[in-house]
Amino acid sequence: MRHLLSIDDLDREGIERVLDRAASFAEVAGREIKKVPALRGRTVVNLFYEASTRTSSSFELAAKRLSADLVSIRAATSAVAKGESLKDTIATLTAYDPAAIVIRSPHAGAAKLVAGWTDAAVVNAGDGKHEHPTQALLDVFTLRQRLGSLDGVKIWIVGDVLHSRVARSDILAFTRMGAQVTLSGPPTLIPRGIEALGCTVEPTLERLPEADVVYVLRMQHERMSEAYVPSLREYAMRYQIGLDRLRPEQLLMHPGPVNRGVELSGDAIDSPQALIGQQVEAGVVVRMAVLYELLAGAGAAKAAPVPAGFESAVAA
Amino acid sequence: MSVKGLFFAGGRPADLLIRGAHLLDPRTGLDSPGDVLVRAGEIAEIGAPGALPAPDSAETVEAEGLHLFPGFVDPHVHFRTPGQEHKEDLASGTAAAAAGGFTAVIAMPNTAPVVDDAPVLRSLRDAAERQARVPVGFLAAITRGLAGSELTEMAELRDAGALGFTDDGRPVVSAGMLRKALQYQRLTGGVLGLHEEDPSLSNGCVMHEGAVSARLGLAGYPSVGESTIVARDAALAKFEEGRMHFQHLSAAESVEALAYWKGRGAQVTGEASPHHLTLTDEAVLSLDTRYKMNPPLRAESDRQALIAGLKDGTIDCIATDHAPHAKHEKEVPFEEAPNGVTGLETSFASVYTELVKPGIIPLSLLIEKLTSGAALFDLCTPRIEVGLPANLALVDLGASWVVGEHGYVSRSANSCFFGRTFDGVVRLTVAAGTVAHRALDRAEVAA
Numbered sequence: 001m002r003h004l005l006s007i008d009d010l011d012r013e014g015i016e017r018v019l020d021r022a023a024s025f026a027e028v029a030g031r032e033i034k035k036v037p038a039l040r041g042r043t044v045v046n047l048f049y050e051a052s053t054r055t056s057s058s059f060e061l062a063a064k065r066l067s068a069d070l071v072s073i074r075a076a077t078s079a080v081a082k083g084e085s086l087k088d089t090i091a092t093l094t095a096y097d098p099a100a101i102v103i104r105s106p107h108a109g110a111a112k113l114v115a116g117w118t119d120a121a122v123v124n125a126g127d128g129k130h131e132h133p134t135q136a137l138l139d140v141f142t143l144r145q146r147l148g149s150l151d152g153v154k155i156w157i158v159g160d161v162l163h164s165r166v167a168r169s170d171i172l173a174f175t176r177m178g179a180q181v182t183l184s185g186p187p188t189l190i191p192r193g194i195e196a197l198g199c200t201v202e203p204t205l206e207r208l209p210e211a212d213v214v215y216v217l218r219m220q221h222e223r224m225s226e227a228y229v230p231s232l233r234e235y236a237m238r239y240q241i242g243l244d245r246l247r248p249e250q251l252l253m254h255p256g257p258v259n260r261g262v263e264l265s266g267d268a269i270d271s272p273q274a275l276i277g278q279q280v281e282a283g284v285v286v287r288m289a290v291l292y293e294l295l296a297g298a299g300a301a302k303a304a305p306v307p308a309g310f311e312s313a314v315a316a
Numbered sequence: 317m318s319v320k321g322l323f324f325a326g327g328r329p330a331d332l333l334i335r336g337a338h339l340l341d342p343r344t345g346l347d348s349p350g351d352v353l354v355r356a357g358e359i360a361e362i363g364a365p366g367a368l369p370a371p372d373s374a375e376t377v378e379a380e381g382l383h384l385f386p387g388f389v390d391p392h393v394h395f396r397t398p399g400q401e402h403k404e405d406l407a408s409g410t411a412a413a414a415a416g417g418f419t420a421v422i423a424m425p426n427t428a429p430v431v432d433d434a435p436v437l438r439s440l441r442d443a444a445e446r447q448a449r450v451p452v453g454f455l456a457a458i459t460r461g462l463a464g465s466e467l468t469e470m471a472e473l474r475d476a477g478a479l480g481f482t483d484d485g486r487p488v489v490s491a492g493m494l495r496k497a498l499q500y501q502r503l504t505g506g507v508l509g510l511h512e513e514d515p516s517l518s519n520g521c522v523m524h525e526g527a528v529s530a531r532l533g534l535a536g537y538p539s540v541g542e543s544t545i546v547a548r549d550a551a552l553a554k555f556e557e558g559r560m561h562f563q564h565l566s567a568a569e570s571v572e573a574l575a576y577w578k579g580r581g582a583q584v585t586g587e588a589s590p591h592h593l594t595l596t597d598e599a600v601l602s603l604d605t606r607y608k609m610n611p612p613l614r615a616e617s618d619r620q621a622l623i624a625g626l627k628d629g630t631i632d633c634i635a636t637d638h639a640p641h642a643k644h645e646k647e648v649p650f651e652e653a654p655n656g657v658t659g660l661e662t663s664f665a666s667v668y669t670e671l672v673k674p675g676i677i678p679l680s681l682l683i684e685k686l687t688s689g690a691a692l693f694d695l696c697t698p699r700i701e702v703g704l705p706a707n708l709a710l711v712d713l714g715a716s717w718v719v720g721e722h723g724y725v726s727r728s729a730n731s732c733f734f735g736r737t738f739d740g741v742v743r744l745t746v747a748a749g750t751v752a753h754r755a756l757d758r759a760e761v762a763a
Contacts, residue, residue: 087647107649108532109603128651129533168533192538196527 001297003115003122004290007133007172015177019141021297022282022289028065029285038296039068042099047089048125049075049105054256054280055125055135059102062287071096086110090117099295103127121294129165135255136169138286140177142278143213146251151178154210156202158239159217159263162189162228166255167217171197182211185239188228205238208245215253216241216263232262243267251275319705319748320696321479322420322451323444324410327750329357330706334744336365337379337710341386341700342684352384354706357749362702377744377756379710383679386698387419387707387747390660391689392484392509392563392587392635395452397443398436399428404640404727406440407447409660412638412726414450414752416660417709417742419698420690422453425462426485432457432468434476441477450747453479453693455509458497462486467496470504479693482509484563485610487545489515494549498558507693509561510549512570513611517541522651524566524597524614532603534650539618542611543569550577550584561692562586564637566611568621575630585692587635588622590663591732594670595619599732605646605653606732609639626685627677633689634682636663640728657732662719664711665738673739710744717741 001009010018028036044063048056056072063070073093084092086105093101094117101118103111104125111124126132143150155174161167161183171194174181181199183190190201208214219235229235242265246252252274258264268274317326332354339346339362351368353361361368370376395409404412406423413421423440425431431440437456444452456478460466462485470481481497488494488510497508518537523529525536546562546569553560554577562574565586574586591609596616599607607613625631639656646653664686671677690697698707719733745753 085644085648087644105649107651108534110649112603113647113649128649131533163533165533168531191530191533192525192536193527194530197531 001293003111004133004294005111005115005122005124006131007136007169007176009133012176015137015140015173018137018289018293019144019286021292022141022285025285025288034065035067036065037067038292039063039066039099042068042295043096044068044070044100044102044291045093045096045098045120046070046072047093047101047103048073049103049110050126052104052125054283055104058283059125059287061284062291065284066288066291068099068291071098086113087117090114094118094120100291123290123294126165129163129168131169132165133169134287134290135166136173137290138279138282139170139215139253140173141282141286142253142275143251145278145282146275149178150174153179153212154182155179155213155215156182156184156208156211157215157217158205158241159185160189160219161185161194161217162191163220164217168197170215171199175199184208186229186235205245209247211250213251213253214241214246218255218257219259219262236262239263240265241268243271246273248273253279256280317445318441319451321477322453322695322748323441323477324448324451324748325446326748329749330354330746330751331356331371331374332746332751333368333370333374333376334379334384334708334710335368335376337382337384339384339700340680340683342680343386343697343699344701346700347680352700352708354746354749357706359700359702359704359706362700377710381712381714382743383711383713384700385417385683385709385711386687386700387709387745388417388664388686389420389690389695389698390418390636390638390663391422391633391693393421393423393638393660394426394640394656395423396640397427397440402642402727405447406444406452407449408725408727409638409640410447410449410452411753412658412660412724414745414747415725415742416663417711417745418450418660419707419709419745419747419752420451420453420695421660422455422479422689422693424482424484425455425457430457430461432460432462434469434472437473437476437478449752450745453695455480455482455484457481458483458488458508459493464489464493467500470497470500474504474506478506479695480507480509480561482511482563484509484511487511487513487515491548491552495552495556498552498556501558507559507561509563511563512542512545512549514541514545522608522612523600524612526597526615528597528600532600537612539567539569539614542567543573546570547573547577550574550582553577553584554580554582557583559583564589564592564611564635565622565631566592566614566618568618571621571625571630575625578630585632586625586630587633587689588626588631589635589637590659590666591657593619593622593626593634594666595732603650605648605650606657606730606734608650608653608655609637609657609732610655623671623676626681631685632692634663634667634685635689636660640726641730643729646730657730658724658726658728661725662731662733662738664742665717665740666733668713668740669738705749706746707748708744708746709742712741712743713739715739715741
């Protein structure tokens with residue numbers, strides 16, 4: 001794998017390879033010194049054209065724990081704010097000879113474009129409403145930690161699918177790992193034709209009890225230019241996930257940040273069946289594994305030798 | 317120079333003997349090998365192959381194995397002048413037209429400034445008379461600034477040479493506004509060309525709505541975003557007894573609406589583009605901005621409906637909607653990219669390769685649809701007929717080429733057929749009696 005632009009860049013075996021490596025990094029995370037020297041002397045650029053807390057910080061931590069040199073660029077404070085095109089920005093950054101560019105953009109396909117303009121490995125950290133592959137990987141990682149396998153697991157993805165890149169990558173990753181995916185939400189927020197991705201659509205939550213996992217999406221007000229639901233109050237009445245709608249055995253997930261009291265009730269967020277904290281934790285080790293896979297793994301463009309003392313940490 | 321609403325620089329009237337080509341003209345019934353003698357820019361004689369002796373003054377083009385068609389007419393191009401000459405201008409655009417076998421084209425008014433008053437139109441005519449390699453006609457705007465709120469001075473614009481009116485690039489959103497234009501058309505004549513799109517169904521959308529837009533997370537607008545407005549406007553055309561031409565139809569439902577209103581006697585016509593006839597929204601999965609245009613590439617069922625419409629006569633002509641954009645303007649994420657693809661150089665070859673060669677439509681139908689745009693705008697239809705000005709396209713159907721491999725004649729490179737191998741190379745274009753394009757040497761190489 002040269003870049004991670006889409007879950008489509010990984011087959012099931014590839015996903016398992018990355019997640020097995022993430023599991024070995026999880027052991028490192030338990031040590032007092034959490035750093036490994038795998039990417040020493042190599043540069044990782046984080047280029048974020050959209051606000052982000054957990055994705056950007058976990059990519060930063062991942063790069064640092066792999067001992068890479070890190071440059072983090074936020075569009076609002078850079079030349080981008082002065083009107084520089086994406087292509088010109090990438091040309092400038094390429095002068096630093098980065099090993100990897102992690103990019104988040106409000107536009108579908110931005111990461112793919114960047115991959116065509118640079119020799120660096122490119123990681124899509126979210127492109128518009130298209131994909132967010134590392135989120136899907138950490139979601140699969142979290143579920144694998146809890147359930148062992150996703151084969152036959154029934155996962156309901158609930159809420160604003162239309163504006164969600166997480167939903168698209170999750171549908172691809174969950175089904176690839178053997179799960180059955182059902183989408184539910186207001187019909188105005190379920191894109192026409194989405195069943196072609198291999199999922200089913202339920203307009204109501206009546207059959208929610210059949211789910212093993214309930215994955216709740218954020219209501220993305222910031223992406224909505226018009227009213228897709230009559231009111232958040234009506235949305236909450238029909239689709240909010242609270243303990244009243246969950247069986248105790250059902251696992252609850254959410255990509256964050258949560259609109260407390262909109263798509264999730266407070267009691268559900270804080271309940272033991274919620275894996276939201278585990279998802280955030282998984283973010284760092286999964287992103288370490290992705291950077292390692294791209295820069296030092298078997299298929300890396302410029303394979304770096306595994307430094308002495310590191311073999312055990314990456315043995316998978 | 318000008319001929320009946322068309323303007324061009326002109327040149328030395330051609331003296332040519334085109335010998336032995338297969339002559340195909342669906343309107344004169346020609347469909348056999350023959351010789352065509354062009355003298356002083358006019359078709360002087362048509363004879364059996366080898367029958368016409370070469371006059372001393374004429375160049376002889378040995379064209380055995382090639383096809384000679386009436387020159388193609390494209391009623392829908394964007395030449396970007398005035399205002400955006402970095403994308404295209406009248407010289408580069410008409411050179412691209414000639415390279416595609418076109419002998420007349422009609423330019424849209426959505427320039428900067430918009431062609432919405434007579435002085436702008438007159439300056440364009442003057443520029444065409446200096447720069448245009450093939451004759452160009454012009455449509456003027458229906459509403460000032462394409463804003464949809466005030467009629468242009470349609471009568472004065474007609475006197476200044478406008479073949480008709482269009483707000484192309486945008487729909488006339490208000491039915492009341494369009495009705496006034498139809499009423500005023502009784503005074504001015506000329507056709508109203510309409511870009512059909514309901515903005516309340518398409519705002520913010522960048523492609524067709526369907527499985528592909530769902531996969532990509534791109535905002536898609538459905539076929540009914542076009543067809544509902546086609547139906548509305550055709551009903552208005554019937555009510556006001558006006559003439560209306562629907563531009564770049566993309567949806568099956570639009571073809572149905574057009575057929576319905578034609579059947580009811582409305583004076584409505586429609587065009588389809590080579591890209592809508594040969595590609596679907598599946599192409600957008602690549603997120604390549606060369607597949608971004610408006611109306612968007614739609615589903616296979618829409619494409620099939622357009623082809624059926626060509627065959628049964630619902631779709632009157634093929635038009636490219638040639639819409640050049642500079643490289644850097646298209647080198648941005650899909651949602652950010654401007655709409656539009658070039659088409660003049662690939663129009664014949666794309667449809668020939670994708671629809672004629674596999675036997676989906678006959679070659680004669682393609683030639684008919686590549687020339688019938690003329691009559692829709694009251695222009696003379698090119699014919700291979702003695703006494704008419706020579707408007708001819710000599711095409712090598714046996715030669716193939718890779719789109720973009722040798723660059724483009726157009727100033728812009730945003731072809732949705734980039735990298736595709738097509739059959740059909742235009743060897744010679746004679747437009748209004750002058751040689752506008754020649755690529756005969758390559759014929760010899762290829763042979």
